[in-house]
Amino acid sequence: GQNIDQPTEMTATEGAIVQINCTYQTSGFNGLFWYQQHAGEAPTFLSYNVLDGLEEKGRFSSFLSRSKGYSYLLLKELQMKDSASYLCAVRDQERSNYQLIWGAGTKLIIKP
């Protein structure tokens, strides 16, 4: 079947590093997205991985291993404004029009 798993909630300290994991099972993997969603707001795009390896973008990096069905989002030098939910989504080419499958999101709480 198709499934995406993420931890429900994580807590980290301001200035530290946190890694949010995402594991997936799909039959036709065609790319993985990370989105950030602040409470009561729209999700906003963070990163996209389709090949194995690490993509770095400022304080945020995203890693993909297709053979393991695994991705992580790495946030460095955490700031209070990073408190949000982080959504993992996988594009499946075997779904009609390559629809995305979404994880339930990881709520990240940053403490001073």
Next chain:
Amino acid sequence: DVKVTQSSRYLVKRTGEKVFLECVQDMDHENMFWYRQDPGLGLRLIYFSYDVKMKEKGDIPEGYSVSREKKERFSLILESASTNQTSMYLCASSLNLAGAQETQYFGPGTRLLVL
């Protein structure tokens, strides 16, 4: 910047009422989507549209219909609202399904309460 707007941020309706949720995007995107977001669940696709007057069912289309008469506007209709349709509704648009990085841009959401 892409802008996706939704007609209401908050809406309260009664069971049995017909409900219209409207979404407008200003970047000439071909694709538009309606999702609902509930606690503990991932975004679930209700319907999407890849062209004017074209629509396709997502994972949970029951109880909903959609309309896309113009490229920039995608409407979600609840023919007869029920309490289990109380949810956050998110509209999104994207440029091209065939593209390598088909980023979806979301509207601010409509929180619907059905009494």
